[in-house]
Amino acid sequence: MRASLAVGIATAAYGVxxxxxxxxxxxxxxxxxxxxxxxxxxxxxxxLVGVIAxxxxxxxxxxxxxxxxxxxxxxxxxxxxxxxxxxxxLKRIGAAHLTIDESVxxxxxxxxxxxxxxxxxxxxxxxxxxxNITTLIGALIGDLxxxxxxxxxxxxAAAAFLGLLWPRLKQLQAQAVAVAAGVGAAALTPFVxxxxxxxIAASVxxxxxxxxxxxxxSGADRESxxxxxxxxxxxxx
Amino acid sequence: MTLWQxxxxxAIACFALKLTGYVIPPALISRPTPARVANLLTxxxxxxxxxVQTLGxxxxxxVDARVPAVLVAAGLYTLKVPFIVVxxxxxxxxxxxxxxx
Numbered sequence: 230m231r232a233s234l235a236v237g238i239a240t241a242a243y244g245v246x247x248x249x250x251x252x253x254x255x256x257x258x259x260x261x262x263x264x265x266x267x268x269x270x271x272x273x274x275x276x277l278v279g280v281i282a283x284x285x286x287x288x289x290x291x292x293x294x295x296x297x298x299x300x301x302x303x304x305x306x307x308x309x310x311x312x313x314x315x316x317x318x319l320k321r322i323g324a325a326h327l328t329i330d331e332s333v334x335x336x337x338x339x340x341x342x343x344x345x346x347x348x349x350x351x352x353x354x355x356x357x358x359x360x361n362i363t364t365l366i367g368a369l370i371g372d373l374x375x376x377x378x379x380x381x382x383x384x385x386a387a388a389a390f391l392g393l394l395w396p397r398l399k400q401l402q403a404q405a406v407a408v409a410a411g412v413g414a415a416a417l418t419p420f421v422x423x424x425x426x427x428x429i430a431a432s433v434x435x436x437x438x439x440x441x442x443x444x445x446x447s448g449a450d451r452e453s454x455x456x457x458x459x460x461x462x463x464x465x466x
Numbered sequence: 467m468t469l470w471q472x473x474x475x476x477a478i479a480c481f482a483l484k485l486t487g488y489v490i491p492p493a494l495i496s497r498p499t500p501a502r503v504a505n506l507l508t509x510x511x512x513x514x515x516x517x518v519q520t521l522g523x524x525x526x527x528x529v530d531a532r533v534p535a536v537l538v539a540a541g542l543y544t545l546k547v548p549f550i551v552v553x554x555x556x557x558x559x560x561x562x563x564x565x566x567x
Contacts, residue, residue: 235553256469268476270480286472303483418521
């Protein structure tokens with residue numbers, strides 16, 4: 230599963246940046262590592278640390294609200310992963326913890342149910358381990374290492390997401406949704422809380438999906454779900 | 467409110483959100499329309515994440531080294547270059563531009 234590794238490594242590397250930012254915001258090493266171990270949803274962690282850095286402990290309630298708002302997209306992700314993960318409470322609780330952008334994105338881009346399941350757990354675990362190790366490294370060496378973006382890893386993460394999106398764009402309907410969601414998310418960025426543009430842009434999918442706008446006249450090809458999507462060359466399946 | 471209380475409250479809220487999606491019966495999205503919505507949701511979420519990851523800087527839109535890096539990545543995917551190579555190439559392009567500017 231090279232997709233799991235590539236996305237996992239690119240994302241885990243952000244942990245260094247998070248660890249450094251968190252300690253700079255006044256968290257100790259235990260608190261920083263607690264966030265990566267227990268909260269484990271990068272956007273929310275960065276949001277919480279950012280608010281605390283700006284407003285101190287007095288901004289606690291808005292820090293919690295920001296983290297929660299950013300985490301709300303995980304409801305959609307969990308809903309998407311629910312049939313992939315299957316039943317069993319222990320499994321679902323474990324899956325819930327590993328439900329993040331990367332594990333869901335890798336899983337959803339796979340074509341067979343087995344690959345979707347493996348992609349979810351493998352990516353979730355790789356990112357979890359990498360994210361926590363790099364958080365500790367970042368916390369220990371503080372901001373000595375500097376902004377992780379200097380190494381191009383932010384661009385690598387975007388390129389990885391693009392690779393997951395690419396094989397899903399064969400139909401006009403999907404292409405239209407992708408363009409509308411991408412443009413919409415960018416256009417909303419200056420006006421709403423970070424994290425919300427992605428959620429609001431997702432509503433495009435609900436509207437187009439329910440009305441089947443630009444969809445095939447017969448619903449036959451839809452019944453197969455993701456089975457019709459061929460992975461691109463070099464994409465593991 | 468102590469910092470620990472803030473962290474624990476936020477962690478509980480984030481985990482509860484994740485668990486919510488698993489409590490809703492999966493049968494809800496196995497019918498055609500919910501399945502179509504779920505598939506398009508993936509497309510929309512990925513596209514939105516790419517846009518934010520490429521152009522976002524907090525609540526600002528910025529055109530920087532990430533844009534050419536993602537354009538290079540798109541070009542390489544068109545040429546069917548393997549995933550891992552494209553991801554590394556994008557990182558190298560962005561880091562290279564940052565080193566030179």
